[in-house]
Amino acid sequence: EAGVTQSPTHLIKTRGQQATLRCSPISGHTSVYWYQQALGLGLQFLLWYDEGEERNRGNFPPRFSGRQFPNYSSELNVNALELEDSALYLCASSFGLAGLYFGAGTRLSVL
């Protein structure tokens, strides 16, 4: 069974640009979560999608947005990139109470 897959592995952008990160959940998982892991800040919850709807978002500005597609894959968009957006972005999926299953992440570097 394939795990959670994220693409790209690395992404380099400049300030003001837009970044798009993609996530494919484990087959059968309908919930997708996005986390930001910035140096020294631990994991910060960004967004939760379930059955195609945004169910909850963390304390991040509106330029962080996303969506979930009918096949439950998800996209995270970050507009007007700032230097402090440089971080590892982790996607996780879940079904029931089995736990959160994480992908390997996308390393976003903003120059």
Add this chain to the structure above:
Amino acid sequence: AQSVTQLDSQVPVFEEAPVELRCNYSSSVSVYLFWYVQYPNQGLQLLLKYLSGSTLVKGINGFEAEFNKSQTSFHLRKPSVHISDTAEYFCAVSGPGGYQKVTFGIGTKLQVIP
């Protein structure tokens, strides 16, 4: 509201020695508790979880944790560590409604010394 405190940011330990990584939580409702491990340049892997039942939970790679409700703790232990256990470990808590409000601790870096 819920919160997680991992009491040690770094824990150095010699190979084959026992280790305990400490985690305390606060929550106004019943909780689910988790430990995750993150190896360098990788995502997080679930080590073990407590949902209900026995307070001693066994996980992968020889790790175990004990849920102590009175002390609001969920410490992670391993009787004998290996070099391959060098990684960052995250404690997490969620409410009974599911994972939409999972709160992670800041992480503990375990360094196993040969």
